[in-house]
Amino acid sequence: MKLGSLKHDKFKNGELCVVSKDTKRAIKVTNIATSLLNAVENWDDVKPALEKVYSDLNAGTLSGEFVVDQSQFHSPLPRTWQWLDGSAFIHHIKLVRMARNAPLPETLETVPLMYQGGSDDFLSPTQDIPQVDFSHGTDFEGEVGVILKGTKLGTKKESTMESVALLTMINDVSLRGLIPAELKNGFGFLQSKPSSAFGPFAVTPDELGDDWTKDGKVTLPLNVELNGEFFGKANGKEMFFGFDKLIEHAAKTRNLSAGTIIGSGTISNEDTAMGSSCLAEKRMLEKINSGEFKTEFMKVGDRVTMEMFDKDGISLFGKIDQKVVSV
Amino acid sequence: MKLGSLKHDKFKNGELCVVSKDTKRAIKVTNIATSLLNAVENWDDVKPALEKVYSDLNAGTLSGEFVVDQSQFHSPLPRTWQWLDGSAFIHHIKLVRMARNAPLPETLETVPLMYQGGSDDFLSPTQDIPQVDFSHGTDFEGEVGVILKGTKLGTKKESTMESVALLTMINDVSLRGLIPAELKNGFGFLQSKPSSAFGPFAVTPDELGDDWTKDGKVTLPLNVELNGEFFGKANGKEMFFGFDKLIEHAAKTRNLSAGTIIGSGTISNEDTAMGSSCLAEKRMLEKINSGEFKTEFMKVGDRVTMEMFDKDGISLFGKIDQKVVSV
Numbered sequence: 001m002k003l004g005s006l007k008h009d010k011f012k013n014g015e016l017c018v019v020s021k022d023t024k025r026a027i028k029v030t031n032i033a034t035s036l037l038n039a040v041e042n043w044d045d046v047k048p049a050l051e052k053v054y055s056d057l058n059a060g061t062l063s064g065e066f067v068v069d070q071s072q073f074h075s076p077l078p079r080t081w082q083w084l085d086g087s088a089f090i091h092h093i094k095l096v097r098m099a100r101n102a103p104l105p106e107t108l109e110t111v112p113l114m115y116q117g118g119s120d121d122f123l124s125p126t127q128d129i130p131q132v133d134f135s136h137g138t139d140f141e142g143e144v145g146v147i148l149k150g151t152k153l154g155t156k157k158e159s160t161m162e163s164v165a166l167l168t169m170i171n172d173v174s175l176r177g178l179i180p181a182e183l184k185n186g187f188g189f190l191q192s193k194p195s196s197a198f199g200p201f202a203v204t205p206d207e208l209g210d211d212w213t214k215d216g217k218v219t220l221p222l223n224v225e226l227n228g229e230f231f232g233k234a235n236g237k238e239m240f241f242g243f244d245k246l247i248e249h250a251a252k253t254r255n256l257s258a259g260t261i262i263g264s265g266t267i268s269n270e271d272t273a274m275g276s277s278c279l280a281e282k283r284m285l286e287k288i289n290s291g292e293f294k295t296e297f298m299k300v301g302d303r304v305t306m307e308m309f310d311k312d313g314i315s316l317f318g319k320i321d322q323k324v325v326s327v
Numbered sequence: 328m329k330l331g332s333l334k335h336d337k338f339k340n341g342e343l344c345v346v347s348k349d350t351k352r353a354i355k356v357t358n359i360a361t362s363l364l365n366a367v368e369n370w371d372d373v374k375p376a377l378e379k380v381y382s383d384l385n386a387g388t389l390s391g392e393f394v395v396d397q398s399q400f401h402s403p404l405p406r407t408w409q410w411l412d413g414s415a416f417i418h419h420i421k422l423v424r425m426a427r428n429a430p431l432p433e434t435l436e437t438v439p440l441m442y443q444g445g446s447d448d449f450l451s452p453t454q455d456i457p458q459v460d461f462s463h464g465t466d467f468e469g470e471v472g473v474i475l476k477g478t479k480l481g482t483k484k485e486s487t488m489e490s491v492a493l494l495t496m497i498n499d500v501s502l503r504g505l506i507p508a509e510l511k512n513g514f515g516f517l518q519s520k521p522s523s524a525f526g527p528f529a530v531t532p533d534e535l536g537d538d539w540t541k542d543g544k545v546t547l548p549l550n551v552e553l554n555g556e557f558f559g560k561a562n563g564k565e566m567f568f569g570f571d572k573l574i575e576h577a578a579k580t581r582n583l584s585a586g587t588i589i590g591s592g593t594i595s596n597e598d599t600a601m602g603s604s605c606l607a608e609k610r611m612l613e614k615i616n617s618g619e620f621k622t623e624f625m626k627v628g629d630r631v632t633m634e635m636f637d638k639d640g641i642s643l644f645g646k647i648d649q650k651v652v653s654v
Contacts, residue, residue, distance in 0.1 A: 079408050079584065080408075081406055081446060081447030081448075082445060082447040087514070105511070105512045105513070107512065111508070113513075113514050114514060114517055115443070115517065116443040116444060116516070116517055117443060118581060119409070119446075120408030120409040120583070120584035120587060121408075121581065121582050121583075121584045130480060132480070132481065132579070132580055136580070153457060153654060154459065154654065175580060181434070183513045185434065185440055186429070186432070186440075186510045186515075187440050187441060187515055187516070188443065188513075188514055188515015188516065189443070189514070189515065190411070190442065190577070191576070191579045191580045192580075193443075194580040195581055195582075249518075250517070252459070252518045253459055253463070253502060253505070253518045253519075254445060254522055255448050255522075257406065257447035257448045259447070260447060327480060
């Protein structure tokens with residue numbers, strides 16, 4: 001099933017829609033749940049009714065359906081109660097730490113890295129990325145994530161996958177120039193991680209078939225373009241900790257409320273032919289190969305797109321399409 | 328004006344109440360705004376109506392008023408879109424860094440420390456603090472905080488105080504045993520900062536008179552007791568960065584949505600007669616004075632209370648009263 005949230009001036013959580021598998025048509029289902037957040041908070045109750053609409057919409061024409069214009073959709077959760085971002089691709093960790101001459105964590109392969117992100121004001125999938133200062137080093141990070149039903153404190157990885165309601169695609173906007181100082185003071189990312197954007201549609205895991213693994217990895221490639229040119233097609237096969245483990249990590253000392261989003265971290269593959277899902281990696285590879293960084297961080301006017309296709313070539317999450325603007 | 332949120336099984340944001348100045352009586356005002364979060368999101372529109380009720384309630388008996396039982400109140404925002412915690416008392420920073428043999432940040436007096444906390448599932452003012460393992464080092468941290476109206480990216484400290492809707496009192500529960508490993512991996516606090524609790528009532532700044540300064544400091548003492556005995560009465564006079572600067576820091580690269588809470592960090596005074604607002608400080612002072620830590624972190628059954636009184640001796644925020652339980 002594919003769901004989306006139409007932008008709405010007054011309803012900041014958006015208006016819930018069911019979207020056809022081919023992403024071409026959609027229908028408002030605010031009679032079933034007012035918003036996607038509301039749906040996830042009552043997931044087991046509302047899911048059957050939403051699935052019935054999805055099935056009917058895919059089978060034929062429904063009264064009230066409309067043609068999808070992705071620019072009318074907000075991120076599936078325009079805001080939510082919690083956004084936790086993992087960093088589960090070890091190749092990415094190695095490259096970015098190398099880039100800032102930082103040592104690898106001793107617990108690299110035993111404890112997942114994860115930070116608490118801001119969830120109050122996400123960008124829409126086609127919203128401009130505000131840049132205060134070029135020196136902040138604006139970068140994109142292509143990721144996938146899970147949207148959870150409520151998950152109890154202490155849930156172990158054997159049970160965490162039952163909490164996954166939906167999957168999502170993420171551009172975790174990062175300000176590389178602000179990260180070293182924030183890491184140094186020990187309080188984690190704050191100014192260096194401004195608002196993220198998400199693909200217009202969130203999907204239930206069954207939409208991926210075998211490309212969603214039992215331990216919670218999305219094995220499909222994420223297609224990233226920068227200014228209309230190929231940038232990356234890294235896939236999720238090298239994700240070191242699956243979402244089963246990431247959720248367990250997050251729930252170690254606290255409950256996770258319904259609507260919690262957990263991100264995979266930047267999708268990254270060792271094979272350089274796969275390209276990258278963020279500028280920091282590409283820059284580090286340049287440094288390794290040629291001794292110097294060549295690619296700049298994002299300038300005003302630069303545009304990044306991200307999209308992931310299922311086995312049949314259908315866009316799973318719709319398209320993230322954002323350009324950088326000055327503020 | 329004093330506001331509170333009655334616990335409600337179905338309405339997770341609670342039911343908005345106006346509370347009398349003496350905290351003895353209250354009245355539901357869900358006809359004005361369904362919840363405190365909803366009120367803050369429409370603050371300029373709903374504030375006059377709420378103030379009228381507050382004035383009437385203080386002047387006499389209102390139809391529908393009830394006797395306050397603080398245990399029926401949740402934290403004013405049982406959950407919200409964003410919780411950012413500063414650490415603006417330099418004496419506290421010095422003591423806790425000394426306790427873990429960590430160097431002081433080079434930017435100690437120029438850049439505020441602040442981390443993104445979890446805001447999806449706050450504890451109520453009288454809710455038990457869950458302890459997974461005694462070795463996690465359960466500690467309390469007594470703080471005050473501001474609840475904001477929406478604040479635009481880039482707002483400077485000269486204007487940030489206009490964003491403050493309400494003040495709140497906080498027990499920022501901390502797991503000292505988990506902090507060093509999380510600091511070491513560089514991603515900030517996550518498992519080490521489980522759910523916080525807040526005083527039952529949030530108040531408008533005018534309730535404090537001159538004890539709320541122009542740069543956003545609450546100068547009154549915070550009375551902390553552990554197991555019924557004096558633990559601290561540190562006041563806010565030594566807060567190095569006021570909330571004016573903390574809000575500016577938070578808004579440097581992002582908008583702050585209405586409902587954002589920003590905390591002061593543990594209230595701390597150099598005069599040891601003032602006691603402490605967290606166990607970590609008391610332990611460090613013991614170590615300095617006697618060479619060894621004497622006070623243990625919180626055990627199952629230990630109880631912490633926090634309360635702040637205005638110039639007339641009236642409880643400003645009601646009482647935080649929590650004990651530790653095993654999970």
